[in-house]
Amino acid sequence: MKSLKIKVRGTVQGVYFRKYTQAKAEELGLKGWVANRVDGSVDILAMGKADTMLQFQKWLWTGSPGSMVGSVAVEETNPQELEGFSIIDTF
Numbered sequence: 001m002k003s004l005k006i007k008v009r010g011t012v013q014g015v016y017f018r019k020y021t022q023a024k025a026e027e028l029g030l031k032g033w034v035a036n037r038v039d040g041s042v043d044i045l046a047m048g049k050a051d052t053m054l055q056f057q058k059w060l061w062t063g064s065p066g067s068m069v070g071s072v073a074v075e076e077t078n079p080q081e082l083e084g085f086s087i088i089d090t091f
Contacts (some may be wrong), residue, residue, distance in 0.1 A: 002053045003079040006044040008060055010070030013040055018087045020064035025085040028052045035088035047079055 008017070013036050021034045021044065030048040037043055046056060060072045 001047055001079050002050045003045070003047040003077045004053060004057075005075045005077045006046065006057070006060065007073045008042045008044065008063070008069060008071070009040070011066070011068040012042045012063060015066030016064045017042055017067045021060070022085050022087055024059050025056065028056055030056060030085055031082040033082075033086045033088050036090040038090060045077070045080075046085075047082060
């Protein structure tokens, strides 16, 4: 299992980015969460198989139809006990 903390910047709030991210993560069988940040970015914690995580990272550059992704920063983290893939309120 690979665990990644991801920060996405650009036009990624108010465009259903979290909902599309959740749907893609569930389609790929990932566990984790996605959350808006007060600075306008989106944070993601995602865990899954290495090849699946690469697919997810590539997809993040597309995001939702209304989004315009400017950057995707990825950092490896320690795996956690998570169930499903949830949307978290802004923090």
